[in-house]
Amino acid sequence: MGLDAFVRCNCYRDGQAQPFPLPHLEAHIVVNDDGFLALNVPEDDHPEALRQFDEWKSHACPHEGMMVVFERISNWSGYRAFQEALGRMGWRHFPTLERELPALNGGQMPTAAAVRVLAELGLFRRRIGQQHNLFLVNSDSGDVVYEYIAVYDGVFMWSGDEKLNFGFNAGGFFIAAQHPQSAVRNGRVLFQALRLEQRLLSAPGEPLRVEYFNADTEERFLCHSLTGGTIDDYPALLHVEERPLTPEDFEYILLPLQKVCEAAIATGNPVVWC
Ligand SMILES: [Zn+2]
Known part of the structure; x- marks a missing residue:
């Protein structure tokens, strides 16, 4: 989606x-x-x-x-991360993006707005380095596994089967029970760690069993969900860190937005969101 x-x-x-x-x-x-x-x-x-x-x-x-x-502009979580970065930098600098970025699939952006959006994307690239955010990082490779998204309370995975939410914030990675009234809200925190290991305990073909291990307190939590990968390729060591944002963090959405704006300007036709 x-x-x-x-x-x-x-x-x-x-x-x-x-x-x-x-x-x-x-x-x-x-x-x-x-x-x-x-x-x-x-x-x-x-x-x-x-x-x-x-x-x-x-x-x-x-x-x-x-x-x-x-063009695929972005999945929704990437889209929210981009909107949150714009919000932190100040929507007043990005009036066209604020007006034209759709809330849902559908709607159109006229060519004249596409010209202004290109300028605003340029401004975003120049200024994004002044912003910081939290990241869940693969400690072995240094690769970002997830970026913090405030509107999701840092949650990146909602496990309906287990009624668990997986997320992170400044206090570290957490696993929380889902709130009794709404699965998207967090209930009681069951596990939290700034540095952690996830260990695959099940053999191939068996139901997934994963142990989360707090590398500082040695606290453990057993469940059936892996973070940030598949059983063949998942990060074994994870940590939460805060660092400056870069344009590269947003290329996934900046490039397709730029492409559709350029096409709108070249043809004189609107960008159609879908
Ligand atoms: Zn044609």
Whole structure:
């Protein structure tokens, strides 16, 4: 789950697409409210025409589905991390992103706004180094496993089976019971550690058994969930650290946003969120 975006090409408008195979229905080709090129005829009366339209649209020009770009902008947790960084730097510096970034899948951003968003992304890259955040880090490799997201209270995994939330904050990594009223809220903290080991106790094919071990207090916690990997590849040693943010921490979202904005400017068409 996450946010995607695309920008339509102009091949059909400019007469550069292959001809629509049903010319008598061509007057019904429209850009619909969702930003898609669509054949606006009742589905019940024209199922075959709609099938042919989809077929035609997917191959009528060099752009698949008549989109010059189609980009995964981010999964939702990456999206929240980006919004929180913008918020900490001050939304007043990013008025276009504040107005245009969608809350849900859907909606459009006009070309004029795309020009301003590019400038705001440039500002973000220049200033992000002044911000700090907490990270859960693979102590062996130094790789970031998760970034702290305040709106999730630092939780990165909600285990419905076990009714446990896995997260971290300035006090360290924690495993908390889920709140009786809402799984997304934390109840009692059952395990906490600034430096920890996770140990896979189960053999291959057995139900997963994982021991979390506090490297400072030697406290242990047994459960069925691994943090940050698979049974073949998971971080054995983890710690929480605070460090400055860098543009590289946000390339996953900065690059696709930049791409769709550039495509909107090149075509004059809006960015369509989906
Ligand atoms: Zn095209």
